[in-house]
Amino acid sequence: MSSVRIECVASEGYRIGESPVWDEKEGELLYVDITGRKVCRWSPLTRQAQAIAVDAPVSSVALRKSGDYVITLGTRFAALKWNEGLVTTITQVDKDKANTRFNDGKVDPAGRYFAGTMAEEIRPAVLERHQGSLYTLFPDLSVVKHFDQVDISNGLDWSLDHRTFFYIDSLSYSVDAFDYDLQTGKIGNRRSIYKLEKEESIPDGMCIDTEGKLWVACYDGGRVIRLDPETGKRLQTVKLPVDKTTSCCFGGKDYSEMYVTSASDGMDKEWLSRQPQAGGIFKITGLGVKGIPPYPFAG
Numbered sequence: 001m002s003s004v005r006i007e008c009v010a011s012e013g014y015r016i017g018e019s020p021v022w023d024e025k026e027g028e029l030l031y032v033d034i035t036g037r038k039v040c041r042w043s044p045l046t047r048q049a050q051a052i053a054v055d056a057p058v059s060s061v062a063l064r065k066s067g068d069y070v071i072t073l074g075t076r077f078a079a080l081k082w083n084e085g086l087v088t089t090i091t092q093v094d095k096d097k098a099n100t101r102f103n104d105g106k107v108d109p110a111g112r113y114f115a116g117t118m119a120e121e122i123r124p125a126v127l128e129r130h131q132g133s134l135y136t137l138f139p140d141l142s143v144v145k146h147f148d149q150v151d152i153s154n155g156l157d158w159s160l161d162h163r164t165f166f167y168i169d170s171l172s173y174s175v176d177a178f179d180y181d182l183q184t185g186k187i188g189n190r191r192s193i194y195k196l197e198k199e200e201s202i203p204d205g206m207c208i209d210t211e212g213k214l215w216v217a218c219y220d221g222g223r224v225i226r227l228d229p230e231t232g233k234r235l236q237t238v239k240l241p242v243d244k245t246t247s248c249c250f251g252g253k254d255y256s257e258m259y260v261t262s263a264s265d266g267m268d269k270e271w272l273s274r275q276p277q278a279g280g281i282f283k284i285t286g287l288g289v290k291g292i293p294p295y296p297f298a299g
């Protein structure tokens, strides 16, 4: 059995840290602070984070094949040029909705950017229900809506054979699977593969490892859990020193480290004083399992 170690590598007290992505070219960890409205990049060499401020809640960041990044910003897909700090809108979604924003997003193995929306929260996990939708931004910059009636569109990833799409609508307390057609990017045959237990609280971000198992960050559960999507069984629980764990990804050398983001929004003074690392970025080593490189957006 390996010995798991957890270290807080950036304790900037982000409001809602989210969407960790390993940028292999830079050797740095990318992520966002949604309500803090910034895109960040943390260097393991300097142990410092750089940030680019943006003009709306920024909920996910992805690599781009042609260089730089794409982000989901408010209800927009946008391009981000890091060195220039320049953001340009690609396209907008939810044009018929007054009060939604994008939430989690990730690029599929064919270079399509999947991201879903949700109503703006009144406080964490309290919001007008069924306002969100799941979208794909294709490499030709066209957008398709897969479905609506989503509460909090959250974690997503694809199976190693690319035939299954995993998805979390947080308030369903379920991790779902769809059949996936990599040729077309179409999804179908939705089913639940895991229902969270009470102490696990709310399922948030997720990623897959090289053994095809899913890692799900549990918001208010203070943990990441490892699930077997074939059997629907939980295989492992790793507890973190903060309650609001939001998402996870693999990174570092050979993708052998796990990075976990967390949030501090919605915590009062007393809660924050008990968990001074709330809103920090955590590195977990010794899991004995690796991840896969993130796919870059092909547009």
Ligand SMILES: O=C(O)[C@H](O)[C@@H](O)[C@H](O)[C@H](O)CO
Residues within 6 Å of the ligand: 016, 018, 034, 103, 104, 121, 123, 124, 125, 126, 152, 154, 170, 202, 204, 205, 219, 246
């Ligand atoms: O991180 C996110 O995905 C959301 O933007 C957060 O606000 C929380 O997850 C949510 O409150 C709990 O479900």
Ligand SMILES: [Zn+2]
Residues within 6 Å of the ligand: 018, 103, 104, 154, 155, 204, 205, 246, 247
């Ligand atoms: Zn999330």
